[in-house]
Amino acid sequence: MDMESVSRKLATWIKEKVKEAGCRGVVLGLSGGLDSSVLAVLCQRALPQNTLALLMPCHSIDTDRIHAEMVAKKFSIPTRIVPLDNVYDSLLETLPDFQPDAEVAKLTHANIKTRLRMITLYYTANQLRYIVAGSSNRSELTIGYFTKYGDGGVDIIPLGNLVKSQVRELARYLEIPGEIIVKPPSAGLWEGQTDEEEMGLTYEVLDNYILAGNAPVELKKTLEARKSASFHKREAPPIAPV
Numbered sequence: 001m002d003m004e005s006v007s008r009k010l011a012t013w014i015k016e017k018v019k020e021a022g023c024r025g026v027v028l029g030l031s032g033g034l035d036s037s038v039l040a041v042l043c044q045r046a047l048p049q050n051t052l053a054l055l056m057p058c059h060s061i062d063t064d065r066i067h068a069e070m071v072a073k074k075f076s077i078p079t080r081i082v083p084l085d086n087v088y089d090s091l092l093e094t095l096p097d098f099q100p101d102a103e104v105a106k107l108t109h110a111n112i113k114t115r116l117r118m119i120t121l122y123y124t125a126n127q128l129r130y131i132v133a134g135s136s137n138r139s140e141l142t143i144g145y146f147t148k149y150g151d152g153g154v155d156i157i158p159l160g161n162l163v164k165s166q167v168r169e170l171a172r173y174l175e176i177p178g179e180i181i182v183k184p185p186s187a188g189l190w191e192g193q194t195d196e197e198e199m200g201l202t203y204e205v206l207d208n209y210i211l212a213g214n215a216p217v218e219l220k221k222t223l224e225a226r227k228s229a230s231f232h233k234r235e236a237p238p239i240a241p242v
Helices: 003-020 034-046 062-074 085-094 102-128 138-143 164-174 178-182 195-199 203-212 217-229
Strands: 025-029 051-055 079-081 130-132
Touching (some): 003 025, 003 034, 003 130, 003 164, 025 034, 025 102, 034 051, 034 062, 034 178, 051 062, 062 079, 062 178, 085 102, 102 130, 138 164, 138 203, 138 217, 164 178, 164 203, 195 203, 203 217
Parallel strands (some): 025 051, 025 130, 051 079
């Protein structure tokens, strides 16, 4: 792909979507990861005076904040830090505990973090008359690797037609710091969490399946099943006929 052309088209598309919405700018969450870093730079190119990146730590590791601040400084992206640790802790103390098994509890708690970030982004967007940009890529969207009404709760998804390897290529073109490009992709949901471990496959395998249909028969069945099971995440809620 011609990444110069791709970056230009995406920046133009972002600007057009903001205008179509009758809004002034765009707000996004900057996590210190690859996708949000690329998104932040594209938004800044599209609307240099009206882009705001929020850093929303929630019992997050220091490296993520350092990388997010590194991107913001290098590309002169305005930021605000909104710590969510106390809100998250208070909410867990308030919500009923149905005592699920450990794995279910861990995922449920992680989803609270992403949904708190969604609330924070829309609070900001409402005040500034901005729209919310999400950083999901095609690889994640295909198999539903995102939280419904969490990181999936956005107005636009500029990277939604690029698989992870293409986003990484775009990051190199945009000159995103190298340590962000090469570090294991992670949503930062818990200590040591990585996307590939949680998905149970590598982005390389997933991208090959999406772009060329290349995967062993059993893996194809698994991926098709995950795609089907996550259909509800990519569609508006069904409305009953009368």
